[in-house]
Amino acid sequence: MFSFFNGIESWFVEVKENFFWLPTFIKGAIIVSLLAIAGIFLAYLNMLLLRAVKYFQDRRNEPVAEQIDVLMLEHMVQQDIFDEKQPPALNEFRKLPLHHKWGRELLVQKILHYRRNFSGHVADLSRSLYIDLGLHQYAQQKLSSPNPKRIVEGLSELFNMEITVEEKVVLPLINHHNRYVREMARCYFAKCSAEHPMDFLQEISKPLLAWEQFELFRLVTQRTDIPVPSFARWIDPAYHPSVISFCLKLAAHFQQFDAIPAVMSMLKSENLELRALSINSLGKLMALEAELELVSMYEEQPLSCREEILKALGRIGSGRQLDFLRSQFLSSEDFEIKKQAAKSIVNHKALAQLMLQQLQAQSVGQHHTILQHCLNPLIKY
Amino acid sequence: MQHTIWTNITKFYEHAVFFYCVLLFAFYTFLAFLSYFAIRRYSWKNRIRETLTLVESPLTPGISVIAPAYNEAVTIIPNVRSLLTLNYPRFEVIIVNDGSTDETLEKLINEFELSEIDFAYNQQLTCQPVKRFFKSDNPAYAKLLVVDKVNGKSKADAVNAGINAASFAYFLNTDVDCILDRNTLLKLIRPFMDEETRVIATGATLRMANSCEADAGMLTSIKPPEEWLPRFQEMEYIRSFVLGKMGWTSINAVPNVSGGLGLFDKEIVVKAGGYDPKSLGEDMDMIIRMCKYMCEQKLEYAVRYIPETLCWTESPSTFKVFGRQRTRWARGLLQIFSTHRSVLFNPKYKRLGLIVFPYNFIFELLAPLIEFVGLLYYIYIVVFNIINWDFAVILLLFIYTFSVFISSLAILWDQLTFRYYQSWKDVAKLCMMTFLEPFLYHPLVLFFAMRGYLYQLTGKKHGWGNMQRKGFKQQPAV
Numbered sequence: 001m002f003s004f005f006n007g008i009e010s011w012f013v014e015v016k017e018n019f020f021w022l023p024t025f026i027k028g029a030i031i032v033s034l035l036a037i038a039g040i041f042l043a044y045l046n047m048l049l050l051r052a053v054k055y056f057q058d059r060r061n062e063p064v065a066e067q068i069d070v071l072m073l074e075h076m077v078q079q080d081i082f083d084e085k086q087p088p089a090l091n092e093f094r095k096l097p098l099h100h101k102w103g104r105e106l107l108v109q110k111i112l113h114y115r116r117n118f119s120g121h122v123a124d125l126s127r128s129l130y131i132d133l134g135l136h137q138y139a140q141q142k143l144s145s146p147n148p149k150r151i152v153e154g155l156s157e158l159f160n161m162e163i164t165v166e167e168k169v170v171l172p173l174i175n176h177h178n179r180y181v182r183e184m185a186r187c188y189f190a191k192c193s194a195e196h197p198m199d200f201l202q203e204i205s206k207p208l209l210a211w212e213q214f215e216l217f218r219l220v221t222q223r224t225d226i227p228v229p230s231f232a233r234w235i236d237p238a239y240h241p242s243v244i245s246f247c248l249k250l251a252a253h254f255q256q257f258d259a260i261p262a263v264m265s266m267l268k269s270e271n272l273e274l275r276a277l278s279i280n281s282l283g284k285l286m287a288l289e290a291e292l293e294l295v296s297m298y299e300e301q302p303l304s305c306r307e308e309i310l311k312a313l314g315r316i317g318s319g320r321q322l323d324f325l326r327s328q329f330l331s332s333e334d335f336e337i338k339k340q341a342a343k344s345i346v347n348h349k350a351l352a353q354l355m356l357q358q359l360q361a362q363s364v365g366q367h368h369t370i371l372q373h374c375l376n377p378l379i380k381y
Numbered sequence: 382m383q384h385t386i387w388t389n390i391t392k393f394y395e396h397a398v399f400f401y402c403v404l405l406f407a408f409y410t411f412l413a414f415l416s417y418f419a420i421r422r423y424s425w426k427n428r429i430r431e432t433l434t435l436v437e438s439p440l441t442p443g444i445s446v447i448a449p450a451y452n453e454a455v456t457i458i459p460n461v462r463s464l465l466t467l468n469y470p471r472f473e474v475i476i477v478n479d480g481s482t483d484e485t486l487e488k489l490i491n492e493f494e495l496s497e498i499d500f501a502y503n504q505q506l507t508c509q510p511v512k513r514f515f516k517s518d519n520p521a522y523a524k525l526l527v528v529d530k531v532n533g534k535s536k537a538d539a540v541n542a543g544i545n546a547a548s549f550a551y552f553l554n555t556d557v558d559c560i561l562d563r564n565t566l567l568k569l570i571r572p573f574m575d576e577e578t579r580v581i582a583t584g585a586t587l588r589m590a591n592s593c594e595a596d597a598g599m600l601t602s603i604k605p606p607e608e609w610l611p612r613f614q615e616m617e618y619i620r621s622f623v624l625g626k627m628g629w630t631s632i633n634a635v636p637n638v639s640g641g642l643g644l645f646d647k648e649i650v651v652k653a654g655g656y657d658p659k660s661l662g663e664d665m666d667m668i669i670r671m672c673k674y675m676c677e678q679k680l681e682y683a684v685r686y687i688p689e690t691l692c693w694t695e696s697p698s699t700f701k702v703f704g705r706q707r708t709r710w711a712r713g714l715l716q717i718f719s720t721h722r723s724v725l726f727n728p729k730y731k732r733l734g735l736i737v738f739p740y741n742f743i744f745e746l747l748a749p750l751i752e753f754v755g756l757l758y759y760i761y762i763v764v765f766n767i768i769n770w771d772f773a774v775i776l777l778l779f780i781y782t783f784s785v786f787i788s789s790l791a792i793l794w795d796q797l798t799f800r801y802y803q804s805w806k807d808v809a810k811l812c813m814m815t816f817l818e819p820f821l822y823h824p825l826v827l828f829f830a831m832r833g834y835l836y837q838l839t840g841k842k843h844g845w846g847n848m849q850r851k852g853f854k855q856q857p858a859v
Contacts, residue, residue: 015771025399026772029779032406036782043789044812047796051805149425156429180429210574211430214438249440335503342501372499378516379498380523381443381473381548 061106064097068110071096076114076129080121088129098133108135112160127161136163143169148178155184164192174200183212190219197223201234201243208242213249220250232259241271248277252284260287267293275301276308283312291316295324307340314344319351326355330367338367342374391758398755402780405744409787412628413794419631420623420688420798426575432567435574436470442573443471444566444644445547448557449539450476451532454483458492460557463598465524469566473524475546476557479539480509480532489527494519500526500546506655508541509533536640537656537663544655547647554643554664555692560590560600561642562691569644572685581646581671583685584638586622588801589615590693600693603801605810610703611696613822616814620791623798626686634736635684640664642692649674649682660720661837662713669721672733688798704829711833714746749830781819788815 019027075089097103108130115126130136142154143165151173158165173185190197198220208216220228231247231254244266251259263285266278282290294309301309310328313321322345329341345352345359360371373379435441446464450457457476464474478486489495500514508530515527530542540554551570555561562568565585573580591611594602606612622639629635638645640663650656653670660666668684675682697703718725718741725742727734762768792811795801802808814822835841 011771011774015775023772025396026775028403029399029775032403033775033779033782036786039786040782040789043786043793047793047808047812050796152429180426184429207577209577210440211434211571214434214440214574217440218434218437253439335501339501339503366501369499370501373501376498376516378496378518378523379500 061102064103064106065110067096068107072110072114072126076122076125077118079125080118088125088132090129090132093129093133104135104138107133108157111135112157115160127163130161131163136161139163140165140169143173148176148181151176151178151181152184155181155188159184159188159191162192164194167193174203175205179206182206183209183215186212187215187219190216191223195226196229197226198229198231198234201247202239204240204243207240208246213242213246216246217250217253221253228254228256230258231256232262235259235262235266237266237269241274244274245277248274248281252281255285257285257287260285260289263287264290264293267297272302272304276304279305279308279312283308283315286316288316288318291318291321295321298324303334303336307336310337310340310344314340314347317348317351319348322348322352322355326359329359329370335366339370339374342370346374394758398751399776401743401751405748406783408740408744409624409783413624413787413790414628415631416624416627416688416794419627420794422631423627423688424798430571430575432564435567435570436468438470441470442551442570443473443549444469444570445543445549445552445647446472446474446555446566447540447543447547447552448474448476448555448559449479449536449543450481450485450557451479451539452481452483452485453557454481454485454488456558457485457488459595459598460560461489461493461525461598463560464555464557465522466563466598467561467566468563469570471549472566473526473548475543476525476527477539477543478527478529479536480530486527486529490515493517493522493525493527495525495527502546504545505651506541506544508538508545508658511542511546514546533658535658535660535663537660537667538658540663541655541658544647544650550647552645552647552650554640554645556641556694558695559587559641560593560595560598560693562689563599565642565691566644568687568689568691569642572683572687573644573646576683576685578633578681578683579646579675580683580685581649581675582635582638582643582668583687584626584635584643585687585689585691586626587618587639587641587692587694588690589618589696591695591698593693603693605802605807606696606698608698609814609821610700611698612810613814613818614696614703616788616792616811616818617822619795619811620788622686623688623795624787624791627688627794629737630684630686632732632736633683633685634732634740635686636668636737636741637665638668638684638686641694645671660713660716661709662717665713666717666720669717669724669733669737672737673721673724673730676730676733688794690799690801700825703825704832707826707829708833708836711749711830712837713833714741715834715837718742718746749827749834752827753831784819784823785815788818 015022015030019030022030071089071092075092093107096107098107111126111130115123118126136158139154139157139161140163142150142157145151145154155170155173170185170188173181174189176182176185186200189200193199198216231251234243234247235251236244248263248266250256251263260282263278263281264287266274267290269275269278279294282294291313294312298306298309310325313325325341325345329338329345332338332341345355356371356375360368363371446467448460448464453460461474461476476489478489494517495515496518497513498516502511502514509532511528511530513529515529517523517525526546528542528546530539533539533542536556544552551573553566553569569583569585572583589606589611590600591606591608592604593600594604605615626635643664645667649671650667653667653674656663656667657670672682672684697706718738721738724730724734725738730738759768759773789812792808792815796808802811
């Protein structure tokens with residue numbers, strides 16, 4: 001055994017001594033192998049260090065986190081039970097290690113956690129606590145950082161705590177070169193701007209991504225302190241298509257009937273997606289006045305818009321276009337058109353009862369299956 | 382003269398193989414860097430994106446979850462339950478019973494109170510005929526649709542039937558024997574909503590569930606496999622997904638979205654012709670056809686991966702099943718390159734033709750061949766005693782240390798992001814595999830890959846076979 005190891009050792013020594021006389025590719029292989037060995041060593045060292053750091057961080061944070069929980073429960077959650085509301089016991093919280101960055105971050109995380117999970121007095125108290133301890137100043141400082149990630153973190157914290165910052169600080173961020181900063185600044189505006197939460201829409205020159213639309217949609221629907229703005233204002237070809245599409249959805253969601261003329265003006269849009277979405281919105285707004293125009297434009301539309309027209313007629317459900325729907329159901333060659341027409345007939349409920357009975361009696365094969373499908377309450381979509 | 386020519390050939394061969402290795406290692410190192418930054422970016426985005434936004438929004442798009450089942454009676458019920466409890470506001474679960482000969486369908490009918498219904502089925506993609514459709518009378522299972530079809534002898538055929546029955550614009554392709562994370566749909570749909578470019582498919586990391594414990598289709602304890610063969614596969618998956626796919630995702634050159642878990646844009650899948658039932662690597666074939674379609678239509682697109690493990694699956698634990706699986710994969714790869722050979726180095730297909738295909742051709746398809754020829758050459762130089770043992774050992778160490786290094790990095794990246802294994806013993810078990818893999822596991826992979834190529838080239842008929850499921854360890858009742 002010893003001789004084996006001695007042999008290996010002497011081999012290594014020999015390779016080391018003759019290194020400079022070895023062919024280039026062998027030298028390269030030795031160097032790569034040494035680097036790889038160092039890399040393996042560092043990788044495992046890193047794994048160990050990660051575990052060690054996590055262990056010590058947990059050991060440091062756990063008692064403080066527990067202490068914060070006790071204070072939050074005692075001074076915030078239990079307060080909610082009593083009728084007499086007290087301001088947060090600041091002195092108790094100041095005893096926490098807030099002079100350390102980790103201590104402040106831990107407290108902010110906990111406050112955010114409580115704010116997310118409680119509404120009413122607890123949420124208000126946690127916000128007051130955040131302000132009274134001056135924690136918002138650290139978040140505000142992040143807004144002037146050159147690092148976009150820091151700005152996003154700062155904005156996100158202020159946004160979640162609903163802290164109003166001067167408009168001149170946040171306004172330039174709406175057109176920031178970094179998309180995440182832009183996105184967060186817009187969300188911040190939609191949530192925290194006192195008067196014109198959606199005014200930034202007219203400034204938008206880059207597409208509002210679906211995710212951003214979801215966020216803004218949620219924020220707009222959650223704001224109860226101001227009247228919902230009229231979205232018809234932005235349903236105008238002068239604005240970015242993504243802004244128009246977003247406002248079409250919002251107008252339909254908030255049932256803003258005064259937006260119908262603006263939505264109808266978009267029916268002539270060259271943008272196929274916008275046109276389809278406008279038709280969809282008209283259906284959701286149950287725009288009776290759009291029915292005839294939808295039927296008259298039907299023939300020259302592509303499949304996606306045709307489907308939307310049939311869907312819209314079903315949603316409007318006036319009963320005046322039932323014959324048109326029936327003819328589409330019976331004569332169309334396209335499966336999806338047939339299915340959509342049948343769904344829209346069924347959507348007319350009592351108004352289409354007679355027609356449905358006739359169709360059921362007459363239809364066979366595919367037509368019959370489609371009708372049964374649309375009439376089946378077990379099939380939701 | 383003849384001797385000199387032969388010497389020159391062998392010299393050229395040795396240098397070419399060395400250059401090939403260096404190039405491959407350079408690619409791996411490059412991927413490791415890219416994946417590190419992609420993982421960090423993903424983690425940061427995770428911190429600022431609230432999943433609640435998707436859950437609460439009425440704009441969230443619907444998703445059809447398609448899971449084909451063939452003779453899955455052992456695990457079907459808990460797994461369907463698991464699919465039904467996914468956290469997402471608008472989805473349906475389509476179980477395609479692909480002509481099972483066991484009690485799969487009967488179990489589904491009894492457990493979920495299913496009744497046969499008339500269903501408007503639009504056969505946009507070719508597949509074997511569908512016999513019946515079932516929906517549950519119980520509103521608790523309103524999201525479930527069971528499609529009973531004639532066996533198509535491939536997963537692709539069953540998925541096509543599922544796509545034909547799907548109601549939504551996006552569909553998740555998974556296997557019914559997989560256990561999915563509750564937030565799978567929320568996490569996989571995010572890239573579709575979060576990019577300017579049209580995302581056509583997303584995937585996530587898969588892991589082995591062989592030693593995990595499950596209760597009612599949910600994982601209650603996560604552990605690396607106890608058996609060695611599945612544990613090797615686990616390590617291989619971590620390397621492939623966390624390091625490989627995450628690296629490719631950052632340059633939008635993902636070659637494949639795993640058949641076990643992938644979310645797809647239905648419109649593009651249908652326009653690209655759906656899954657090819659004759660393909661043995663139907664998942665990669667599908668992505669390639671989708672990308673080809675996008676390039677031919679001159680449309681920008683992206684295929685993305687996320688580094689979180691969202692799917693746990695039972696991996697083959699016997700050599701027989703493992704061999705069958707790997708042989709099929711190798712055949713599938715060869716088949717893909719012969720079907721789509723026009724893509725290779727074709728600038729018309731942009732990244733697909735200039736990065737994805739060349740890389741996979743040179744470093745995935747040719748690698749087993751080069752390795753095999755290398756082994757034969759080794760034997761030759763040993764037999765004829767023309768080997769320089771010092772150099773041979775140095776070169777073997779070069780290969781070995783680098784392969785251990787890359788696998789170790791993959792485990793480190795995995796540890797940096799989402800620590801699925803809390804105990805250091807579990808991590809150590811995986812780390813051990815990195816050192817043993819080149820000796821024990823890799824030769825097996827090489828052997829089955831070569832067998833796959835041989836079968837494909839000789840046109841040997843392929844039998845899919847069925848992996849006998851053991852089912853997941855159930856948590857003991859309290």
